[in-house]
Amino acid sequence: MKRRGFIKNIGLGSAVFGLSGAAGFPAFAEERKASAFKxxxxxxxxMFKNSAPGGIVDELKFMADQGFRSLEDNGMLxxxxxxxxxxxxTMExxxxxxxxxxxxxxxxxxxxxTTGKQEFLDTFLDTCRKSVEVAKRVNAKWMTVVPGYFERRLPMGVQTGNVIEALKRGAEIFEPHGLTMVLEPLxxxxxxxxRHADQSYMICKAVDSPACKILYDIYHMQRNEGNLIATMEKxxxxxxxxxxGDNPGRKEPGTGEVNFSNVFKFIHEKGFKGILGMEHGNALPGKDGEMALIEAYRKVDIA
Structure with a gap:
């Protein structure tokens, strides 16, 4: 279920740079803070390595000062x-x-x-147990799960059944702790x-646990099926x-074809209180690109 091989341009490689700034907040901590995003x-x-080059603590503080209220980190495990x-x-x-x-x-x-092989199931369940430990350590609630590739020697229904059974076992691990694995169609x-929202919906219904839900990635779903609002409604x-992530390009809102103002309006009107992860790259380089990214989100934040 490793995604590093096919997820590009999300900046995770630069996450583990100098922790020397951990002793105190950087100079920009004294600057005027922006209002929180709604x-x-x-x-x-x-994502903001040029504006906050001092390390993890600097970048978290910069995010908070710019009005962001959450962080996601695919590589936390x-x-x-x-x-x-x-x-x-620091986040606390x-x-x-x-x-x-x-x-x-x-x-x-x-x-x-998809294969139903015991060795893969054992690895998955062992990783779920480790993920519970990490989730408690960092106060996380959601963990991304990707079932993997097709096993072309098996019928689609059998593969789906194998995935459902594995996720049921994973849900048994997460559910007692109030944690949720979120399936991401890619x-x-x-x-x-x-690959599709309805496929993920079917699997979640079959697993039938609050510990197994959908991660709806707007970039991937625009590429695979479009019709975003109607599909999300269903x-x-x-x-x-x-x-x-906008499409094409997988960059910030406003760089592609998705009408994020309408999509976010729909999400807000549905009463969504969860997190919207910015899993994309920056359209422009350097500090100017980072400021442009922040401004792009200000433009599409709900009124």
Whole structure:
């Protein structure tokens, strides 16, 4: 279930830079803070590395000063306990909450849960148990799960049954702790098993647990099926987490074809209180690009 091989341009590689700034907040902490965004947008580490070059603490403080109230970090499971504790402590001080991290099952994610093989199931369940420990450490509620690639030697119904049974087992681990794994249909290539919202909806209904819901990524769903608002309406009661990225390009709102003002209006009117993860790259480089990204979100934030 490892996604690093096909998720691009989200800046995770720059997350683990100098923690020397952890002793105190940077100089910009004294500058005037921006008003909080009305919608709970969550940047990731590396998105503001030029404006806050001092490390994890600097970047979190910069995010908070710009009005962001949450963070998401796909690679959290692979961080050291020391870094996880530092992130959690800093976010608590800033009043921020934690978005998703990936239940990263290692190098066998490509053919994992679709096969029904015990070895892949064992790896998945072991990673779920480790994810519970990390979630408690960083005060996370949601964890991303990707079932993997098609197993072309098996009928689609059998693959779906294998995925459902594996997710039921995962839900048994997460549910007692009030945690939720969110299934993310993806568009990165045609070999991926989970690609559509209705397919994810069916699987969540079959698992039948509050610990198994949908991560609706606007970028991937625009590429795979479009008709975003109508599709979200049909699958809404299983959507627990939303991610953002314009298409084409997978950059901030306003750089592609998606009408984010309308989409966010719909999400707000549905009463969504969750996090909207900013899982995309920056359209422009440097500090100017980072400021342009923030302004793009100001333009589409709900009135």
């Amino acid at each position: 919608m709970d947008f969550a940047p990731h580490f590396g 692979g961080r050291s306990v020391e870094d996880q504790n530092l992130i959690a402590k 001080q800033l009043g921020m909450r934690m978005g998703v991290f990936v239940v990263d099952g290692g190098d066998n994610w490509k053919v994992s849960l 568009s990165d290539n045609p070999d991926l098993f989970l 699958t809404w009661d299983e959507i627990a987490y939303i991610q953002i």
